[in-house]
Amino acid sequence: MLQGLFLILVSSALVNNFVLSRFLGICPFLGVSQKVETAVSMGWATTLVMTVSAVVTWTLERYFLLPLGLEFLRYVVYILVIASMVQTVETVLAKTSPALHRSLGIFLPLITTNCAVLGLALLVSLKGYNIVEAAVFAVGAGLGFTLALSLLAGIRERLEWADIPAAFKGAPIVLITAGLLSMAFLGFTGLVAQ
Amino acid sequence: MALLSQLFKRPAYHGGVEVYGPRRPLAEPITRIQPPETVVIPLSQHIGAPAKPVVEAGAEVEVGSVLGEPQGFVSTYIHSSVKGVVKGLVTLGRPGGGRVSAVEIQVSADQPERSSREVDWDRLSGFTPEEIKDKVLKAGIVGMGGAGFPTHVKLSPPKDKPIDSVIVNACECEPYLAADSRLVVEAAPELLAGLRLAMQAVGAKKGYIAFEADRVEGIKLLRQLTADFADVEVKVLPPKYPQGSEKHLIKSVLGRTVPLGALPMEVGALVQNVATLISIYRAVLYDEPVTHRVVTVNGGAVANPSNFLVPIGVPIRVLLEAAGWSEEDCAKVVLGGPMMGKTAPSLEEPVTKTTSGVLALRQAELGPTEPSPCIRCGRCLAACPMGLYPGYIAEAGIHNDLEAAEKAGAMACLECGCCAYSCPGNRPLVQEIREAKLKIRQNQQERKGS
Amino acid sequence: MGRILLQSPGPHLGSPEQTRQIMWLVVLSLLPASLAGVYFFGFGALVVLATSVAAAVVTEYLWIKYVRGKEVRADGSAVVTGLLLGLTLPPGISPLYAFIGAVVAIILGKQVYGGLGSNPFNPALVGRTFLLISFPVVMTTWQAPWDATTTATPLSLLATGGPLPSWGQLFWGNVGGSLGETSVLALALGGLYLIYKGYIDWRIPTGVLGSAALFSLALGIPVTTTLFSGGLVLGAFFMATDYVTSPVTPAGRWLFAIGIGLITMVIRQFGGYPEGVSFAILLMNAAVPLLEKLTWPKAMGAVQ
Numbered sequence: 001m002l003q004g005l006f007l008i009l010v011s012s013a014l015v016n017n018f019v020l021s022r023f024l025g026i027c028p029f030l031g032v033s034q035k036v037e038t039a040v041s042m043g044w045a046t047t048l049v050m051t052v053s054a055v056v057t058w059t060l061e062r063y064f065l066l067p068l069g070l071e072f073l074r075y076v077v078y079i080l081v082i083a084s085m086v087q088t089v090e091t092v093l094a095k096t097s098p099a100l101h102r103s104l105g106i107f108l109p110l111i112t113t114n115c116a117v118l119g120l121a122l123l124v125s126l127k128g129y130n131i132v133e134a135a136v137f138a139v140g141a142g143l144g145f146t147l148a149l150s151l152l153a154g155i156r157e158r159l160e161w162a163d164i165p166a167a168f169k170g171a172p173i174v175l176i177t178a179g180l181l182s183m184a185f186l187g188f189t190g191l192v193a194q
Numbered sequence: 195m196a197l198l199s200q201l202f203k204r205p206a207y208h209g210g211v212e213v214y215g216p217r218r219p220l221a222e223p224i225t226r227i228q229p230p231e232t233v234v235i236p237l238s239q240h241i242g243a244p245a246k247p248v249v250e251a252g253a254e255v256e257v258g259s260v261l262g263e264p265q266g267f268v269s270t271y272i273h274s275s276v277k278g279v280v281k282g283l284v285t286l287g288r289p290g291g292g293r294v295s296a297v298e299i300q301v302s303a304d305q306p307e308r309s310s311r312e313v314d315w316d317r318l319s320g321f322t323p324e325e326i327k328d329k330v331l332k333a334g335i336v337g338m339g340g341a342g343f344p345t346h347v348k349l350s351p352p353k354d355k356p357i358d359s360v361i362v363n364a365c366e367c368e369p370y371l372a373a374d375s376r377l378v379v380e381a382a383p384e385l386l387a388g389l390r391l392a393m394q395a396v397g398a399k400k401g402y403i404a405f406e407a408d409r410v411e412g413i414k415l416l417r418q419l420t421a422d423f424a425d426v427e428v429k430v431l432p433p434k435y436p437q438g439s440e441k442h443l444i445k446s447v448l449g450r451t452v453p454l455g456a457l458p459m460e461v462g463a464l465v466q467n468v469a470t471l472i473s474i475y476r477a478v479l480y481d482e483p484v485t486h487r488v489v490t491v492n493g494g495a496v497a498n499p500s501n502f503l504v505p506i507g508v509p510i511r512v513l514l515e516a517a518g519w520s521e522e523d524c525a526k527v528v529l530g531g532p533m534m535g536k537t538a539p540s541l542e543e544p545v546t547k548t549t550s551g552v553l554a555l556r557q558a559e560l561g562p563t564e565p566s567p568c569i570r571c572g573r574c575l576a577a578c579p580m581g582l583y584p585g586y587i588a589e590a591g592i593h594n595d596l597e598a599a600e601k602a603g604a605m606a607c608l609e610c611g612c613c614a615y616s617c618p619g620n621r622p623l624v625q626e627i628r629e630a631k632l633k634i635r636q637n638q639q640e641r642k643g644s
Numbered sequence: 645m646g647r648i649l650l651q652s653p654g655p656h657l658g659s660p661e662q663t664r665q666i667m668w669l670v671v672l673s674l675l676p677a678s679l680a681g682v683y684f685f686g687f688g689a690l691v692v693l694a695t696s697v698a699a700a701v702v703t704e705y706l707w708i709k710y711v712r713g714k715e716v717r718a719d720g721s722a723v724v725t726g727l728l729l730g731l732t733l734p735p736g737i738s739p740l741y742a743f744i745g746a747v748v749a750i751i752l753g754k755q756v757y758g759g760l761g762s763n764p765f766n767p768a769l770v771g772r773t774f775l776l777i778s779f780p781v782v783m784t785t786w787q788a789p790w791d792a793t794t795t796a797t798p799l800s801l802l803a804t805g806g807p808l809p810s811w812g813q814l815f816w817g818n819v820g821g822s823l824g825e826t827s828v829l830a831l832a833l834g835g836l837y838l839i840y841k842g843y844i845d846w847r848i849p850t851g852v853l854g855s856a857a858l859f860s861l862a863l864g865i866p867v868t869t870t871l872f873s874g875g876l877v878l879g880a881f882f883m884a885t886d887y888v889t890s891p892v893t894p895a896g897r898w899l900f901a902i903g904i905g906l907i908t909m910v911i912r913q914f915g916g917y918p919e920g921v922s923f924a925i926l927l928m929n930a931a932v933p934l935l936e937k938l939t940w941p942k943a944m945g946a947v948q
Contacts, residue, residue, distance in 0.1 A: 036937065154933030155764045161593050163758035165712060176756060180765050181930055183773055187907070187923020190916015207944065213657065369657075441944065454945040527649050532656045538649055553656070561658015566719060567761040569663060572845075572892040581944045583892065603943045611655035618661040625653040 005136045008129075011192040012140030018116045019148040020182040025116030028107050029149055030174060038103045039153035040146065045089055045104070047142025049111050050120050053082045054138035057121040058131050078121045079112070086112045116145060151181060206446040209579040210434040211612045213533065216492065218372040219499040220409070224380055224488055226308070226503045227516060229276050229301045233507030235261060236286060236296040239546040240336040241343045242268030247297060251282040257306055258483050261297045264331070270344045271334035275485035275505035278302045289529055289536035289543065296544070299507070308486060308503075311476055313383040318390050318479075323349075326395040326478055333477030334484050334547075339363060339374075339438070339467035340530055342548040345474065348464065349395045355459040357396040361447050362389055362403040363467050364412060365431065365438035368531025371551045373488040374468040376501045378412040381472055382419055388471030389426065391478050396464055401426040402447050406433035435533060436579055436610045440465045454606050484547055491517035494556035495524035504545045510552045511541040525557040532559075533611040566619040574613035574623060580606050584613035588623045591630025596637060599630040607631065666843050667720030673834030674727050674882065680827035684789035685735035689823050693730040695739040699746035700726030707755045721760050725749055728768035728882060731824025732875060732922070733775070736787040736794075741779060745771035765929045766889045769922045776922070786821065797821045798873035799918040808869060815872050825875040835881030844885035847894060851901025852880035852908075859909040876908060879921035889929045895939035896932070903928045 018024045025046075032042040057078050065071055090108050094101045101108065111117060120141050124134045155177055164173050238244035245262025249255065255274040262272035274297075281298040288294050321329075331346035351357060362385065366374040378385060389401045403420070405413045407430050420426045429447050431437050441452045443465055450461040458465055466474075469487060476482040485506055492499040497518035504513060510527070528535040529543065530550055538552070545552075574584040582603045590599035607627050614623040681689045704722040708714050726746050733742055749771025757763040776783045788795035798819055801808055809819045815828045824831070838844040853871055860870040871877065884890060884904055891900050904924045911920025 036934065150934060151930045154937070155930065158764065158933050159757070159762070161589050161595075162762035164762070165756065165758070168756050173756060176752060177764065180752070180770060180926070183770075183777065184765070184923060184926035184930060186773075186777060187911055187917065187920060187927060188915060191911070191914050445944075451945050453947070454943055456945070521647070525650065526652070526656060528654070528656050533654060535654055535656065537651045537654075537656075539651070540649060541647065555656060559658065560656060562662065563652075566663050566717065567759065569761050569887045570890075570892050571666075571887040572894075573661075575892055575941060576894075578941075579944070581941050581946075583941055585892075603946070606943050606945075615655045615657060615659060616661075617659055618663045618666055620659060620662070622653060624655065628653070 005133065007192045008133055008136050009140040009143075012137050013144035013147065014185070015188045015191045017144040017148055017185055017188075018120070018141050019145055020178075020185040022116075022119070024119045025114050025145055026178075028110065028114055029145075029152065029178070030171070031110075032104065032107045033149055033153040033156055033174075035103075036150060036153040036157060038100075039149040041100050042104055042107060043142070043146025043149050045093070045108065046111055046114065046117070046145055047139065049082065049085045049089055050117050050142045050145075051135060051138040053078075053085050053117055053121055054124055054134045055131060056081050056085075058124055058129075058134045061125050062131075074122075074125070075118075078118060082117050082121070083112045116141065148181065148185075152178060205432050205434045205437060205442070206449070207442045207579050208581050209577045209612060210436060210442075211577050211615055212433075213369045213435050213615065216370065216494065216499070218366075218370060218375065219490060219492060219501055220372050220375055220411070222372065222376070222499065222501050224376050224501045224503050227505070227508060227513060229305065229505045229508050230512055231301055232281065232298055233276055233278075233301060233505065234284060234286065234296045234298050234509070234542070234544045235272060235274065235507040236294045236544065236546055237262045237272050238294045239272065239342060239506075239548060240270055241341065242266065242270070242347075244294065245269060245272045247283060247295065249280050249297065251280055253280040254278075255280060255299065257308075257485055264344075268344055268347055270331060270336060270346070271483065272297075273334055273483040273485055274299060275507055276301045277305055286544075287539045289539055296507075311384060311480060311482075313387045313475070314479060315387070318387060319394070321391065321394065321478055323395045323397070326391055326474075329478045329481065330395075330474055333473065333482065335470060335473045335477060336484075336547050337467055338469035338473065338484075338487060338547055338550070340534070340548050340550055342546075345466075345470055348466075349392065351396065351459040351464075356462060357398045357459060357464045358462040359400045359402060359448055359464070360389060360393050360396065360398045361443050361463060361465045362401070362471060363438045363440075363443055363465055364403055364409065364416075365406045365443070366409075366468075367406060367433075367435045367438035368533055368535075368551070369435070370492040370553055371490045371531050372492075372499075373490045373501055373550050375409050375412055376490075377468050377472060377488055378409070379415060382412075382415050384472045384475050385468055386416075386419060386426070387479075388473070388475035389466075391474050392464070392466055392471060393425075398464065399425060402429050403427070404429045404431055404437075404443055404447050406431055406437055408433050435612065436608070439579065439608060439610060441608075442579055454603070487545065487547060487549065489513060489545055489549055490551040491519075491553075492551065493519075493524070493528075493553040494559045495520050495554035506546060507544045509542045509544055510538060510549075513545070513552050514541070514554055519554045523556050524554040525560055526553075526555045528553040528555060533615065534609065562620055565621045568619055568621060571618060573616040573618065577612040577616040579610060579612060580608060582606060584623050584627060585617075585621070587630060588621065588626035591626050591633070594633075596630065596634050599627075600634050604630050604634060664719050667724055669841065669843055670724050670838065670882070671720060671727060673838050674724075674731065674824070676830035676833045677731060677824040677827060677878070678727065680830035681731065681735065681823040684826060685787060685823060686790070689735045691739050692733055692735065692737060692742045692823060693727065696730030696733070696742040696746045697723055697726035699743045700729070700750050703747050703750040704755065707751065708759065711755075712759075719760065722750060725754070725767045725771075729771045731878060732768065732772045732822045734783060734786050735823045736785065737782060741775055741782060745775045748774045761888055763888060764932070765926055766883055766886050769883060769926050769929075773922055773926060789819070789826070797918065798869070799912065802869070802873070802912075803918045815868075819873075821873075822875060822878075825878045828872045828877050831877045831881060835877070838881065838885075844881065845890075845894070845897055847897045848885045848890060848901045849880040851898050852876070852884055852905045855902040855905030856909050857905075859906060863909075863913065870909070874912070874919045875921045879904070879908075879925055883921075883925050884928075889932065891932050891935045891939065893936055893939040893941060896935040899935050899939065900928050900932065903931065
C-alpha cells in the first residue's frame with residue numbers, strides 16, 4: 001500500500017512532472033519564476049490549493065456528481081471549488097503576510113485559471129484513484145510544480161547578470177531554459193511503470 | 195624543528211594565498227639615504243583631517259620642527275625631517291587619487307646625524323598613559339604599516355572597550371618587503387620598549403610579537419630577549435598572506451574573532467606595527483618626532499634590493515637610483531607591497547610616514563592583465579580571508595546591484611588582493627569591489643543627509 | 645623627469661594560473677581517453693571526434709564573430725565541449741550526428757546564454773541529450789571493440805540480465821560503449837592528473853563515485869561493475885567538474901556530486917534508460933543556483 005503511494009508521489013512529482021512533462025501550469029511557471037523566494041511561496045500556495053481541491057472534488061465527484069448522474073457539471077463544479085479555495089488562500093495570505101501577497105501579485109488569484117490545478121482534478125477522476133491516492137497525487141504534483149518553479153527561478157536569478165544576446169533577452173531565453181529543463185527531466189522516464 | 199612545523203601548518207583563518215615573489219632583502223642591513231636638494235613633506239600622511247600648516251616661505255627649520263598642527267582629534271602633527279629653509283606650499287597628487295598640500299623645503303648642506311637610542315628600561319614605567327598618549331600625538335605618530343591611522347587615537351579606546359592584549363605585527367606578510375623584519379633584527383630592544391609603553395598606555399596585561407615562520411633571525415632574537423618576560427610572548431605563524439592583517443593576527447594569536455564591521459578593541463585587542471612601536475619609544479623617552487622611516491626597495495628591475503632609512507619627503511627617484519634600478523626594464527613603480535600597494539603618480543613622489551616599500555616591477559612579474567569572463571572556478575571564494583565570495587560582489591558592483599553587493603559583504607572586504615591574485619581570468623576584482631564600496635558609501639551618506 | 649608612470653589598481657602580481665592554460669590542460673587530459681577510443685573502435689571514432697571538435701570550434705567562432713560582432717578569443721573551451729561531446733557518442737555513428745550535436749551544444753548550450761561562464765547546463769551534455777531524444781535508435785546502437793558488429797553495452801546487459809564482462813575488461817576498455825567512456829584506465833589517468841594540478845575539485849569525483857558506490861553496496865550490486873561501466877567515470881571527472889556548471893562553494897560541490905551519484909544510480913536501477921549520468925548531471929546543473937544559496941560562505945565575524 002505504502003509503496004504504491006510512494007510510486008504515485010514520485011510519478012506525479014518527477015516522472016510526469018506537471019510543468020516539465022505534461023506542460024501544464026506554464027503561465028505561473030514563466031510568470032513567477034524571477035526570484036527564488038516568490039517561486040517557492042507560489043509553489044506552496046499552489047500545492048495547498050491543489051491538495052484541498054483534489055480531495056474536495058474527489059468527494060463531490062464520488063458522492064454527488066456520479067450518483068446523481070451529473071457528470072456533465074464536472075467542469076463547472078471543479079472550477080467553482082478551485083476558485084473558492086484560491087480566494088480563501090488569498091485572504092489568509094493578505095492577512096498573514098502582506099509582503100508576500102504583494103510580491104505574488106496577480107498570479108495568486110490566477111491560480112484559479114492554472115490549468116495544472118484543474119488538470120490535476122480531472123486526472124484524478126480519470127485514473128480512478130481513491131481519496132488517499134488522490135491526495136498523495138496532488139501533493140506530488142504540487143511538489144513537482146514547486147521544484148520546477150524553484151529550479152527555473154534559481155537559473156533566472158543568475159541570468160540577470162549574463163550577457164545574453166539582445167534577441168534572446170527576456171522570454172526567449174527563459175523558454176529555452178524551460179525546454180532544456182524538460183529535457184533533463186526526461187531522465188526520469190520509465191522510473192514508474194505507467 | 196618547531197619553526198619548520200609552522201611552515202606546513204594551516205593558518206587559523208579561511209583562505210589567504212601563498213604568494214611567490216623574489217626573495218625579500220632580509221639580509222640587507224639598513225643603510226641611510228641622504229636627502230637631495232629639496233624635500234617635499236605632505237601635510238596629510240594619515241587618516242583623518244590634514245595638518246594645518248604653521249610655517250611660511252622663508253622660515254628656517256631644524257630636524258623635528260613642527261610644520262603642521264592637527265585639525266581635530268583624528269589628525270596629527272607633521273614635522274620637518276631635514277635642516278633647511280621652507281620654500282613654500284605646493285599641491286601634490288596622491289597615489290590613488292585626490293590632492294594634498296605639502297611643504298617644500300630647501301635642504302641645507304649640513305645635516306645633523308641621527309642619534310641611536312639606548313633603551314633605558316628603568317625610565318619606562320615612570321610614564322602615565324596620558325603622558326604617553328600626549329607624547330605620541332606631539333610626535334606625529336601614525337600607523338606605519340601603511341594604514342596611517344593616528345596612533346594616539348588608537349591608544350585611546352573608549353572606557354567600555356578595555357584592551358587586554360597588544361600584538362606586534364612583525365609578520366610583514368606582503369611579499370618583497372623586508373623593512374619591518376630588518377628593524378626587528380637591528381632595533382629589537384627599542385621594539386620591546388615601545389611594546390611596553392603601548393601596553394602601559396592601554397593597560398594591557400599581555401603582549402605578543404607575531405612573526406611569520408621564515409623570519410628565523412628575528413624570532414630567535416626576540417625569543418632570547420623575552421625569555422625573562424612573563425607577560426610578553428613570541429608567536430610564530432604560518433607564512434600565508436595576509437597573516438599580518440589585524441583581524442587575522444587576532445584570530446591566529448588570540449583565537450578571537452572580531453565581529454563584522456567592528457574594530458579590534460571589540461575583542462580587547464590592539465595591533466601595532468613594528469616601526470610604529472619603535473617611534474613610540476623614541477617619542478616618549480626622547481621627545482623625538484617621526485622624521486624618518488625604513489623603506490625596502492625591491493622588484494625585478496632593481497639590481498640591489500635594499501633597506502634604506504629615509505628622511506620623510508625624499509622623492510622615490512633617489513631611492514630607486516640608490517638601489518640601482520633599471521628604468522627601461524621597469525614596467526610599473528609601486529608604493530608599498532605588490533598586493534595592496536598603489537602605483538606611484540610620479541618619480542618625484544615623496545616618501546611619507548606610511549611608505550613601507552618602493553617596488554620597480556618588470557612586465558614579467560606583472561603577468562597578463564587582459565581580463566576574460568568569469569568561469570565560476572571558485573578560486574576567489576577559496577582565497578578570500580574574510581570568507582566572502584568576491585567574484586559575486588564584483589559582478590553585483592558591475593551591474594549596479596548595490597543591495598546585493600552590500601548583502602554579500604562588500605563593506606567587509608579588506609581589499610587585500612587575494613581574490614584578484616587567484617583569478618585565472620585576470621579580473622580586476624579589487625577595483626570592482628572598491629567601486630561598489632564607494633557607491634554604497636555614497637548612498638549611505640545621501641540617506642543620512644536627507 | 646618626463647616619464648609618465650603606469651597607473652593601475654593592484655594587486656601588481658601575475659596570477660599563478662590562467663583560464664586558457666586550464667582549458668588546454670583539460671584537453672590534454674582527455675587525450676588518453678580519446679586515443680583509447682580510437683584504439684578500440686578504429687578510424688571511424690577518430691572521424692567522429694574530429695567532426696565534433698571542428699564543428700564546435702567553427703560554430704562558436706561564427707557565432708561570436710558574426711552574430712555577436714565581437715573579437716573571438718581562442719580560450720579552448722569550444723575544443724573541450726567538442727571533445728567531450730564526441731567521447732559520449734557511439735563509435736560507429738555517422739559524423740553528421742556529431743556535427744548536429746556540436747552545433748546544438750555550442751548554440752543552445754552556451755552561446756544563447758552569453759558565452760563562456762554564463763551557461764547553466766553542461767553544453768556537451770545538452771548536445772548529447774538532444775541527440776539521444778531526437779535520434780534514439782542511432783544513439784543506442786553500439787559497436788564491439790575492434791570489429792563493426794553491433795553489441796550491447798555492459799549497462800544494457802545489466803538492465804536485461806545478460807552475462808557481464810569482467811571488471812578487468814571494464815577497466816581496460818575492452819567493451820562496448822560510447823567512444824570515450826569505455827577505458828576507465830585512460831579516463832582515470834587524465835582525471836587524476838587534473839586533480840593533482842588542482843584544475844578540478846577532488847570533491848566532485850569523490851562525491852559522485854563515492855555515492856554511486858555506496859548505493860551499489862546497499863543494493864548488493866558489485867561496486868566495480870557500477871563504477872567501471874557506462875559514462876560514470878567520464879562524467880565524474882570531466883563533466884560534473886566543469887567549473888561553469890557546478891557550484892562555486894566546497895559544500896555545494898559535495899551536495900552536487902552526491903546528487904549526481906544518487907540520481908545516476910536511481911535511473912540505472914529503476915528508470916527506463918540504462919545509463920543515467922547525463923541526465924543526472926543536467927538535473928543537478930539546474931539545481932546549482934539553489935545549492936549555492938544553501939551553502940553560501942559565511943563572512944569572518946558575521947553573526948549567525
